[in-house]
Amino acid sequence: MRKDQxxxxxxxxxxxxxxxxxxxxxxxxxxxxTGNVAVKRSSDPDSFGxxxxxxxxARPLTQAIERLYPAK
Structure with a gap:
C-alpha cells in the first residue's frame, strides 16, 4: 500500500x-x-492498543483498502 492509501x-x-x-x-x-499491520476490532474502545x-x-483488509482507495 502507498502512503496516501x-x-x-x-x-x-x-x-x-x-x-x-x-x-x-x-x-x-x-x-x-516491519510491514506488519496494526488493527483493532471495530468495537474496541480507543484506549485499547x-x-x-x-x-x-491482513490481506482481506489491505485488499478492501486498495479497492476503496485505489493507487493514484
Missing amino acids: ITAAYGKVFDAPGVINGSGKVRFVGVWP PLTVSPEK
Missing part, C-alpha cells in the same frame, strides 16, 4: 473477515515499519 484508511472500519479471529469488521490503525497481524493475515 494508508493515510486515507487510518481509523476507518472495514469488512475484513479472518483478519482478527471472531471479528468480521476491523479498524485499520496503520502499518508498522492495536493488535499486530502479518501482511498475509
Whole structure:
C-alpha cells in the first residue's frame, strides 16, 4: 500500500473477515515499519492498543483498502 492509501484508511472500519479471529469488521490503525499491520476490532474502545497481524493475515483488509482507495 502507498502512503496516501494508508493515510486515507487510518481509523476507518472495514469488512475484513479472518483478519482478527471472531471479528468480521476491523479498524485499520496503520502499518508498522516491519510491514506488519496494526488493527483493532471495530468495537474496541480507543484506549485499547492495536493488535499486530502479518501482511498475509491482513490481506482481506489491505485488499478492501486498495479497492476503496485505489493507487493514484
